[in-house]
Amino acid sequence: MTQLPRALRPWADELELFPDDVAAGLGSMLPRLAALVGPLAEALEDRQGDPDGFDGLSRRGAYERLLISEWALAEEYPDEFLRRAATGEQSFLRRARRIPKAARRSVVLLDTGPGQLGAPRVGQLAALVLLARRARDAGVVFAWGLLQDRDCKLHTGLSAETLGHWKTCRLGRSADDADLSAWEAELGEVDELEDRWIVGSSGLSESTxxxxxxxxxxADSLEPGERGLQVTVERADGHRAHAQIELPEPLVCLKIVRDPLSDEPLEPRRTPSSGEAGASLLFSPRGDRLFVPLADGRIAALHVPNSPNARPGKPKFFEAPPREDLVAVGWHKSLQGVTRSGHKLIVRGIRGGIHSPDIELGCTPGDFAAGRGALHDRLLPCWSARSSEQDARMIFCTPGGRLRVARADASLRRDQIARQFAEYADAGEVILDYNLSGEYLGVVRGRPPGPSQMAWQVNVEWWRLDYDFDRDVEPTCEGSHAVNVAPGHMPQVRMGSPRGPDVPVIAVSKRERTWVLVHGERALTLHAPTGAEVVGAFGREGWIDERNDRQEIEPTLLILEHGRRRLSRVGRSFNNELRRSGMPIVTCAVSPARPHIAWTNEDGEVVVYSTDHDAELLRVALEEVV
Incomplete structure (x- = not known):
């Protein structure tokens, strides 16, 4: 380990456990933390014990223990005596207490719940290093454990072995009464001889x-553009101190979060993304699968549990054959997809399962024309619908913005499968986005500006997919809404969940920060806050329409703000925080069928959050998926 700066030498023994970059990063936080926490000797100074003479000087105390030199100052210079008394500069003899050393110890319990994931873990490790040295300077035993560990295992001191337990423990649940009861049974009530700390979320001081x-x-700092932590120290006697502590460099923070003991150089992992919010994540139409692109070109289909207590199934993978490009991906009994090979579109798994034959469709240059819409470099969805035991259909859209319907007749031999597709865009129009919600297909079509028009012409449509229709009848459009886009503005589209099998909630930007939310026949204009990024649309809890005696659903915007760390829902008269992320969010998606939100963060984790349960359903690292 290289020589530490003079200011960090008091913690040199503890920082020797870490590589140089991690030690320097943690060390930069220790002086501010030390000022908040204070030494253990002073914390124990006023506790009960048998008097045992005097053992030093103090700036406070009873005046019968005031130094004689101070009384002499009162005789000769009474004004100076009063000034020193008012400013707390007088010196007193400090009374020593006979306290059994064996009975004194410092215990630290670390919160490993979701509120401490990401950047707060950096501050948590720095606090652990500080409190370990603090106990050592006071000559007391230091022990620490994990608050959510119901086995109540205490680790003595800091070492590479004991820190391994902290490194691998990251839970998706907060500490509950069962955790606290287990530790209280193990440690008992705190007494005057024990220094017991809880390091974690701010609200734990009330529940413990x-x-x-x-x-x-x-907690993460919510100040825009600032990288720091909000740290609050509270004591049982009511003392409270607060400070904002700057975080180390981003790569050092990532290394501390992943493996602070590793000597290997670290490069940031980012989910492959086209820069479009939600472009790298995609929910299946039923919301039970999440498709995630991997760095090796495969698509991982992650199972989304129904509740926080359910265990997710094993992931499945879709990989395009050599010399073929992936166009769309979906799920019907198993993974299915559409690939492109030259001038052909190949539909794979139209009926679901491994026995589904491949269907080849012809394509035109317009199917992949660049610049015709917002679908290029996107992970696009496809869906299968069965109208009869013999017939199956797959709906998908090409990157050039053309909607297709492919058919397969199971009664024909494999080499005689009927090949047909339909196109639902007039000449010169493109599909800006599309999604499926229940039995409805939401489509946003647009006509780019041209010689006869100055702005985009956008139309939001919803098509009903009647799975019992005759195989010669195509889906029909049941409604539409035109959006007037400002000249010079490229419209953006965000699909969302209507919280049930209903017409999709679709948001279209008409100008910067102004969005039109369409849900069936109803349209609502909302304004996104300054600096926020709209990443989806969502249905809020229903409100009662007394005139028609029914429950309505008010559509809302889902926004990403505060340094891409906070997800909020914005309506006409409210801005409700949904979830905070410990690390900045890279990309985000909303389920079309369930009240679920998925995102990836800069730490390479995939998270699925349910607004109904107000809990995470899934959290997995991409390297574990691979």
Whole structure:
């Protein structure tokens, strides 16, 4: 380990456990933390114990223990005596207490729940290093454990072996009463001889009152453009201190979060993304699968559990054959997709399962024309519908913005499968986006500006897919809504969930920060906050329409703000926070069928959050998926 700066030498023994870059990063936070926490000797100074003479000087105390030199100053210079008394500069003899060393210890419990994922873990490790040295300087035993560990295992001191337990423990649940009861049974109530800390989310001081003597609350800073942590230190006697502590360099933070003991150089992992919010994640129409592109070109289909207590199934993978490009991906009994090979579109798995034959369709240059819409470099969805035991249909859209319907007749031999597709865009129009919600297909079509028009002409449509229709009848459009886009503005589209099998919620930008939300026959204009990025549309809890005696659903915008760390829902008269992410969010998607939101963060994790359960349904690292 290289020589530490003079200011960090008090923690040199503890920082020797880490590589140089991690030690320097943690060390930059320690002086501010030390000022908030204070030394353990002073914390124990006023606790009960048998008097045992004097062991030093103090700036506070009873005046019968005031130094004689101070009384002499009162005789000769009374004004100076009063000034020193008012500013707390007088010196007192400090009373020593006879406290059994064996009975004194410092215990730290670390919160490993979702509120401490990401950047707060950096502050958590720095606090652990500080409190370990603090106990060592006071000559007391130091032990620490994980608050959500119901086995209540305590680790003595800091070492590479004990820190391995902290490194691998990242839970998707917060500490509950069962966790606190287990630790209280193990440690008992806090007494005057024990220094007991809880390091974690700020709200733990209220739920653990009487169980701990002090708390360190760590949270992300919500100030735009600032990289830091909000740290609050509270004590049982009511003392409270607060400070904002700057984080180390981003790569150092990532290394601390992933593996602070590793000597290997670290490069940031990012989910492949085209830069479009939601472009790298895609839900299946039923919302039970999440498609994630991998760095090796494959598509991973992750199973989304129904509740936070359910275990997810194993992921499945779709890989385009050599010399073929992936066009769309979907799920019907199993993975299915559409690939492109030269002038052919190949539909794979139209009926679901491995026995589905491949269907070849012809394509034109317009199917892949660049610049015709917003679908290029996107992960596009496809769906299968069965109208009868003999017939199956797949709906998908090409990157050039043309909607297709492919048919397969199971009664024909494999080499005689009927090949047909239909096109639902007039000449000169493109599909800007599309999605399926229940039995409805939401389509946003647009006509680019030209000699006869100055702005985009956008139309939002919803098509009903009647799965019992005759195989010669195509889906029909049941409604539409025109959006007037400002000249010079490229419209953006965000699909969302209507919270049920209903017409999709679709948001279209008409100008910067102004969005039109369309849900069936109803359209609503909303304004996104300054600096926020709209990443989806969502249905809010229903409200009662007393005139028609029915429950309506108010569509909302889903926005990403505060340094891409906070997801919020914006309506006509409210801005509700949904979830905070410990690391900046790279890309985000909304389920078309369930109240679920998925995102990837800069730490390479995929997270699925349910607004109904107000909990994470899935959290997995991409490297574990691979």
């Amino acid at each position: 009152c009487g169980f701990a003597s002090a708390w360190v609350g760590i």
